[in-house]
Amino acid sequence: MQLLSSRRWRAAAASAVVLGLVLTGCTSEDSFTYEPPAQVDGALPDDMTAQMQEAVDNAIRASGSSAAIVGVWAPWSGQWVTGVGSQEPGGETPVDVDMSFRIADVTRLMTCDVLYALADEGTVDLDGAVPDYVSGVPDLEDVTLLDLCNGTSGLGSSEEKIKAEWLKTPDRVWAPLELAGFGLAAPRTPVATTYRDSDAGYLLLGLALERASGMSASQLIAEYVTEPLGLANTSLPPSTSATPSTGDVLRGHYLNPVEGGFACSAPVDITKMSSSSGFTDSGAVSTIADLGRYAQAEARQVLRTKEEPDRFAAPLPAFDGAESWYQATGGAFLVGSMVGQHGWTPGYATAAYSDPASGFTVAVVLNNSTAGAGIAQSLAWELAAIGSKAPAADGQTAPEFGLPFTAEQYREAVNAAALPCVEPPVE
Numbered sequence: 001m002q003l004l005s006s007r008r009w010r011a012a013a014a015s016a017v018v019l020g021l022v023l024t025g026c027t028s029e030d031s032f033t034y035e036p037p038a039q040v041d042g043a044l045p046d047d048m049t050a051q052m053q054e055a056v057d058n059a060i061r062a063s064g065s066s067a068a069i070v071g072v073w074a075p076w077s078g079q080w081v082t083g084v085g086s087q088e089p090g091g092e093t094p095v096d097v098d099m100s101f102r103i104a105d106v107t108r109l110m111t112c113d114v115l116y117a118l119a120d121e122g123t124v125d126l127d128g129a130v131p132d133y134v135s136g137v138p139d140l141e142d143v144t145l146l147d148l149c150n151g152t153s154g155l156g157s158s159e160e161k162i163k164a165e166w167l168k169t170p171d172r173v174w175a176p177l178e179l180a181g182f183g184l185a186a187p188r189t190p191v192a193t194t195y196r197d198s199d200a201g202y203l204l205l206g207l208a209l210e211r212a213s214g215m216s217a218s219q220l221i222a223e224y225v226t227e228p229l230g231l232a233n234t235s236l237p238p239s240t241s242a243t244p245s246t247g248d249v250l251r252g253h254y255l256n257p258v259e260g261g262f263a264c265s266a267p268v269d270i271t272k273m274s275s276s277s278g279f280t281d282s283g284a285v286s287t288i289a290d291l292g293r294y295a296q297a298e299a300r301q302v303l304r305t306k307e308e309p310d311r312f313a314a315p316l317p318a319f320d321g322a323e324s325w326y327q328a329t330g331g332a333f334l335v336g337s338m339v340g341q342h343g344w345t346p347g348y349a350t351a352a353y354s355d356p357a358s359g360f361t362v363a364v365v366l367n368n369s370t371a372g373a374g375i376a377q378s379l380a381w382e383l384a385a386i387g388s389k390a391p392a393a394d395g396q397t398a399p400e401f402g403l404p405f406t407a408e409q410y411r412e413a414v415n416a417a418a419l420p421c422v423e424p425p426v427e
Helices: 046-063 106-121 145-150 159-168 176-184 199-213 217-226 288-299 374-387 407-416
Strands: 023-026 031-034 067-074 078-085 326-329 332-335 338-345 348-354 361-366
Touching: 046 067, 046 078, 046 361, 046 374, 046 407, 067 288, 067 374, 078 288, 106 145, 106 199, 106 217, 106 288, 106 332, 106 338, 145 199, 159 176, 176 199, 199 217, 288 338, 288 348, 288 361, 338 374, 348 374, 361 374, 374 407
Parallel strands: none
Antiparallel strands: 023 031, 067 078, 067 361, 326 332, 332 338, 338 348, 348 361
16 A cells, blocks of 8 residues: 655664653654653652552552553653563463553544644644545534544444453454444534543544545554654554564453452453454553653654644543543543543553653553553552652752642542452352
8 A cells, every 4th residue: 555644754762661762763854853851760769669569559459450560750750660460360470561562542642643643744634524534424524533533523432332242252353433333323412512532433533544544544653653753562453363462461351240249360361352442542552661652752742743733722621520630632631730541441451641841651551451441540640649759869850740639539549449359159
């Protein structure tokens, strides 16, 4: 297939855990340079990492997971990147920070990156009507591509209707429009009025970008996201059923319900599945170092070639009654000063957030999706509340950076969402 984009990037190699990189590349028409905040190459204080370790242990127990991989980067102080637990409950196979996993709804950010890149090039119109780009959806003439990215399309979600099928048939290859159809059939809210979490919207957006560019979604994310940022371990895989990578992977699980709760000691392995179940909504894979680097760059919007329109300029409440500091737009959640995403996909729950001014970044993955996204989200925010208070290393200055919540609040949220674990009946 002929690639219509003129941009081809080459990026500097990235270290496994340090976010302080300089990425440069050039073509005859375009150039790309990104210099992240300088990262102190050292560990965060022992008392702080002990507190964060306890938070991760607690979230593993609450979610029914056997493991987590986490990264906390405070550029002025140090970093904490670690794998906790084992591949199976009570197992002897430890996890490490180089393992790949599915990044769930963080994929939405990448899909919107491609939208804005193609809009900056003039390939698509942000205000173009969805039926101009996607066939078979004539009743969406009042919905724009920007609505799909911003979560203001009014469309419902396919997740609840199709979740059981994902778990039963992980190898199934889904057509994006077929998958989106479950959300399209749900009752809708008025367009461009409120934020509504809609996986169907990001699936349609992926289809629109493919048609407009003549490239596959995998090629688009490589061209406009992973190659310029040097994310060698991040991709949207082909639809063929597979594990998150051909190398070491974090094994993903879910729990079967039993009377009174869940069979936490007998997780079901769902590491191998088709990325088509998530496509441009939640199908991408990565490692914790790549995920942290991406979140940091994404918060600063370094991939944009034009400053206007401002992608995060007009956020809406993340849900009815949300705190004033919790908003959504542009494929992201805005949490105080931090920008990022959280979500789940069969086998994994993830969250990644970064403060654009200081470069402070948190990324987490839990290897069990039964509880949905909530525990991973709360863990990330708990770690953020702890790590954001890191003292300045010698010769550094701590930024004026604070969050509108406490670690205690999100410890309580993790505990409130904990799964009731029950021993399965003996047959």
